[in-house]
Amino acid sequence: xxxxxxxxxxxxxxxxxxxxxxxxxxxxxxxxxxxxxxxxxxxxxxxxxxxxxxxxxxxxxxxxxxxxxxxxxxxxxxxxxxxxxxxxxxxxxxxxxxxxxxxxxxxxxxxxxxxxxxxxxxxxxxxxxxxxxxxxxxxxxxxxxxxxxxxxxxxxxxxxxxxxxxxxxxxxxxxxxxxxxxxxxxxxxxxxxxxxxxxxxxxxxxxxxxxxxxxxxxxxxxxxxxxxxxxxxxxxxxxxxxxxxxxxxxxxxxxxxxxxxxxxxxxxxxxxxxxxxxxxxxxxxxxxxxxxxxxxxxxxxxxxxxxxxxxxxxxxxxxxxxxxxxxxxxxxxxxxxxxxxxxxxxxxxxxxxx
Amino acid sequence: xxxxxxxxxxxxxxxxxxxxxxxxxxxxxxxxxxxxxxxxxxxxxxxxxxxxxxxxxxxxxxxxxxxxxxxxxxxxxxxxxxxxxxxxxxxxxxxxxxxxxxxxxxxxxxxxxxxxxxxxxxxxxxxxxxxxxxxxxxxxxxxxxxxxxxxxxxxxxxxxxxxxxxxxxxxxxxxxxxxxxxxxxxxxxxxxxxxxxxxxxxxxxxxxxxxxxxxxxxxxxxxxxxxxxxxxxxxxxxxxxxxxxxxxxxxxxxxxxxxxxxxxxxxxxxxxxxxxxxxxxxxxxxxxxxxxxxxxxxxxxxxxxxxxxxxxxxxxxxxxxxxxxxxxxxxxxxxxxxxxxxxxxxxxxxxxxxxxxxxxxxxxxxxxxxxxxxxxxxxxxxxxxxxxxxxxxxxxxxxxxxxxxxxxxxxxxxxxxxxxxxxxxxxxxxxxxxxxxxxxxxxxxxxxxxxxxxxxxxxxxxxxxxxxxxxxxxxxxxxxxxxxxxxxxxxxxxxxxxxxxxxxxxxxxxxxxxxxxxxxxxxxxxxxxxxxx
Numbered sequence: 001x002x003x004x005x006x007x008x009x010x011x012x013x014x015x016x017x018x019x020x021x022x023x024x025x026x027x028x029x030x031x032x033x034x035x036x037x038x039x040x041x042x043x044x045x046x047x048x049x050x051x052x053x054x055x056x057x058x059x060x061x062x063x064x065x066x067x068x069x070x071x072x073x074x075x076x077x078x079x080x081x082x083x084x085x086x087x088x089x090x091x092x093x094x095x096x097x098x099x100x101x102x103x104x105x106x107x108x109x110x111x112x113x114x115x116x117x118x119x120x121x122x123x124x125x126x127x128x129x130x131x132x133x134x135x136x137x138x139x140x141x142x143x144x145x146x147x148x149x150x151x152x153x154x155x156x157x158x159x160x161x162x163x164x165x166x167x168x169x170x171x172x173x174x175x176x177x178x179x180x181x182x183x184x185x186x187x188x189x190x191x192x193x194x195x196x197x198x199x200x201x202x203x204x205x206x207x208x209x210x211x212x213x214x215x216x217x218x219x220x221x222x223x224x225x226x227x228x229x230x231x232x233x234x235x236x237x238x239x240x241x242x243x244x245x246x247x248x249x250x251x252x253x254x255x256x257x258x259x260x261x262x263x264x265x266x267x268x269x270x271x272x273x274x275x276x277x278x279x280x281x282x283x284x285x286x287x288x289x290x291x292x293x294x295x296x297x298x299x300x301x302x303x304x305x306x307x308x309x310x311x312x313x314x315x316x317x318x319x320x321x322x323x324x325x326x327x328x329x330x331x332x333x334x335x336x337x338x339x340x341x342x343x344x345x346x347x348x349x350x351x352x353x354x
Numbered sequence: 355x356x357x358x359x360x361x362x363x364x365x366x367x368x369x370x371x372x373x374x375x376x377x378x379x380x381x382x383x384x385x386x387x388x389x390x391x392x393x394x395x396x397x398x399x400x401x402x403x404x405x406x407x408x409x410x411x412x413x414x415x416x417x418x419x420x421x422x423x424x425x426x427x428x429x430x431x432x433x434x435x436x437x438x439x440x441x442x443x444x445x446x447x448x449x450x451x452x453x454x455x456x457x458x459x460x461x462x463x464x465x466x467x468x469x470x471x472x473x474x475x476x477x478x479x480x481x482x483x484x485x486x487x488x489x490x491x492x493x494x495x496x497x498x499x500x501x502x503x504x505x506x507x508x509x510x511x512x513x514x515x516x517x518x519x520x521x522x523x524x525x526x527x528x529x530x531x532x533x534x535x536x537x538x539x540x541x542x543x544x545x546x547x548x549x550x551x552x553x554x555x556x557x558x559x560x561x562x563x564x565x566x567x568x569x570x571x572x573x574x575x576x577x578x579x580x581x582x583x584x585x586x587x588x589x590x591x592x593x594x595x596x597x598x599x600x601x602x603x604x605x606x607x608x609x610x611x612x613x614x615x616x617x618x619x620x621x622x623x624x625x626x627x628x629x630x631x632x633x634x635x636x637x638x639x640x641x642x643x644x645x646x647x648x649x650x651x652x653x654x655x656x657x658x659x660x661x662x663x664x665x666x667x668x669x670x671x672x673x674x675x676x677x678x679x680x681x682x683x684x685x686x687x688x689x690x691x692x693x694x695x696x697x698x699x700x701x702x703x704x705x706x707x708x709x710x711x712x713x714x715x716x717x718x719x720x721x722x723x724x725x726x727x728x729x730x731x732x733x734x735x736x737x738x739x740x741x742x743x744x745x746x747x748x749x750x751x752x753x754x755x756x757x758x759x760x761x762x763x764x765x766x767x768x769x770x771x772x773x774x775x776x777x778x779x780x781x782x783x784x785x786x787x788x789x790x791x792x793x794x795x796x797x798x799x800x801x802x803x804x805x806x807x808x809x810x811x812x813x814x815x816x817x818x819x820x821x822x823x824x825x826x827x828x829x830x831x832x833x834x835x836x837x838x839x840x841x842x843x844x845x846x847x848x849x850x851x852x853x854x855x856x857x858x859x860x861x862x863x864x865x866x867x868x869x870x871x872x873x874x875x876x877x878x879x880x881x882x883x884x885x886x887x
Contacts, residue, residue: 104554184606191384304572
């Protein structure tokens with residue numbers, strides 16, 4: 001009887017665990033949808049309250065009253081705001097973000113063009129930033145108060161305080177104009193335009209897929225400098241935070257106990273202290289990556305990088321709300337996706353989270 | 355320790371080797387391509403009839419043809435475009451004979467019907483370019499009868515006012531005179547919009563280049579059109595790159611990755627001028643940066659106030675400082691090189707007199723007014739300088755900056771106090787283009803909504819000046835015309851006008867000295883089909 005009971009017990013436990021997981025998943029999806037809906041509604045309403053006349057932006061201030069009325073109707077701006085929002089939502093659910101006011105192009109097409117440029121730059125940057133910043137922060141923490149710690153803190157301070165505009169420009173003067181090690185502005189040299197079919201929008205990948213190694217080399221030359229400049233700022237932030245996380249751990253009693261037991265220094269750092277800051281590092285790197293995916297307007301301007309940040313800022317300047325709402329929605333999705341990714345990584349790296 | 359140092363040195367050497375092994379960036383633009391750089395933020399539409407941004411003109415001039423063009427090498431001279439000849443009748447009708455070998459990029463022959471359709475289009479849709487034609491009396495109601503095809507290759511432009519046909523020919527050289535393929539437009543029309551949505555980002559032209567690709571704020575590609583009636587373009591391809599930073603443009607030009615750099619800041623122009631491989635071109639503009647008052651404002655309605663404030667502005671200082679390379683002092687509404695110029699009239703800087711006259715006008719404690727200006731360079735800088743100049747006479751100018759709609763919108767609605775702006779001219783080498791743009795206002799009522807006329811915006815109204823401008827515009831005797839415009843200018847300037855020309859603008863740009871046959875247009879319609887390397 002006892003043995004039969006013990007054999008039967010795991011089933012309800014497994015069922016209830018599955019139920020819990022489904023409930024958690026549904027609640028996560030529900031929360032994401034609510035967040036996105038609120039985000040869209042807020043952006044839409046702010047857009048309608050802005051003192052910018054989108055009709056004038058389309059037809060110009062010299063157009064006559066009849067044209068003004070016609071375009072107002074075409075854009076649906078003659079309807080009440082709530083009705084406009086409802087129509088907008090319906091289109092959104094069909095994947096239609098509308099058209100940009102000025103060029104009349106579909107917003108989705110524009111975003112499909114500019115977002116990969118930012119995604120490529122941000123990904124290269126965050127890989128560089130994390131790969132350099134985390135070891136640097138740990139190195140500074142374990143050498144606290146020594147010359148190397150001060151050096152890392154100085155690097156961090158400079159990265160945080162020197163304007164990125166200036167760093168970018170100086171980088172271009174030295175590495176592009178003087179040394180010729182990197183390409184100039186833009187994603188690719190003029191002569192390579194149109195040589196690689198647009199598959200993913202990520203030129204590094206597209207050039208490899210097409211087997212165009214010369215183009216790949218040129219893309220690397222062009223992305224190297226903006227990525228390094230952005231990564232420098234990222235390294236400054238990541239190393240400073242990592243140092244502080246590590247210092248906190250290194251002060252803990254379990255570390256002192258490990259040292260007292262004669263655990264080798266390397267193991268104390270990497271197997272004990274570092275393991276305990278991984279969750280914090282994941283959060284920090286993800287937030288940093290999310291920030292970069294919103295677009296680095298200054299770097300995009302200096303390097304004429306046709307990215308998401310410039311696209312969004314230009315739209316804001318003329319009150320192109322279809323673009324602004326679509327971009328806001330995309331940013332929201334990016335952060336939700338990153339949150340989800342962080343959750344998964346937490347579960348992998350933190351045994352306390354089941 | 356030694357081993358660690360060795361490892362670090364090895365790593366650094368590897369990094370250097372990796373970077374060094376990557377081939378160096380291209381050091382010269384391809385021989386068969388022209389690479390042009392500028393900030394493409396204002397390149398938002400390439401519809402020739404619906405744009406007034408100079409950035410769009412560069413594209414439109416090369417993708418489309420006009421009936422007539424302005425000779426870039428002979429200021430003010432008209433040269434044939436797709437019209438091989440034209441003649442004018444006594445009543446002002448202009449008859450154009452079209453070339454028979456002009457084809458659109460689709461391969462279809464251009465006919466007079468295409469010309470009529472194109473010229474009617476801007477007016478019927480109320481597009482930006484329409485203001486050039488509306489000023490000659492053309493309306494949506496009369497364009498069908500005024501612009502028509504007499505036969506397949508004869509186009510007739512009948513007058514809607516008594517003004518000189520030459521003025522209308524000048525207007526046809528602008529983008530509003532570009533001829534579009536009516537059949538291509540018909541295929542892409544939506545709800546009878548005559549291609550308004552489609553043409554903003556596509557082309558339907560017959561020019562020496564065809565548009566291949568345009569990614570806003572990134573790149574625009576044009577390739578040589580086949581069998582162009584004027585002879586095929588010398589270079590295969592034109593690439594326009596979005597370069598929002600002047601310093602980066604300068605670096606690219608010096609490095610040889612760019613052939614033409616536009617919208618450079620003054621310091622970069624000065625820097626590039628020392629480079630023998632670079633040529634700086636300065637195109638004298640057809641308008642002014644100005645300070646304008648609204649005469650609807652009770653204080654500015656008084657001529658003695660407007661007259662006093664004119665002495666406050668440091669014209670030399672603004673032109674040699676803020677507008678270095680971008681402007682030259684302008685004294686009156688007609689500059690020296692244009693017929694109708696009147697010497698010793700207009701602007702004079704005398705801050706002491708400004709203050710004294712303002713006190714005499716009944717303003718011992720000065721004035722407080724709002725000053726509108728675009729937030730971009732140089733408008734915001736000019737506004738700051740003007741604010742400082744006016745403050746010396748006790749006038750407080752509260753600067754409000756914004757985009758085009760926020761700044762020009764209130765002026766077009768006659769709801770402003772002071773503004774810094776820039777004028778343009780439909781006829782840059784004809785006095786009419788300068789005088790009419792600023793001083794003409796046939797109906798000063800709010801209801802007339804003549805918002806494309808600067809004088810109406812400022813509520814300036816002088817029947818005498820209007821009469822002189824109308825008279826001068828309707829005759830063909832150039833000497834007599836110049837006299838009449840000079841009279842109009844004198845009358846206008848003596849009336850303490852609300853328009854103060856601060857600087858005649860210049861459009862400078864830098865280009866590789868290796869380029870041959872580069873002839874910049876007066877009105878931003880530079881054609882690149884003759885350019886060689």
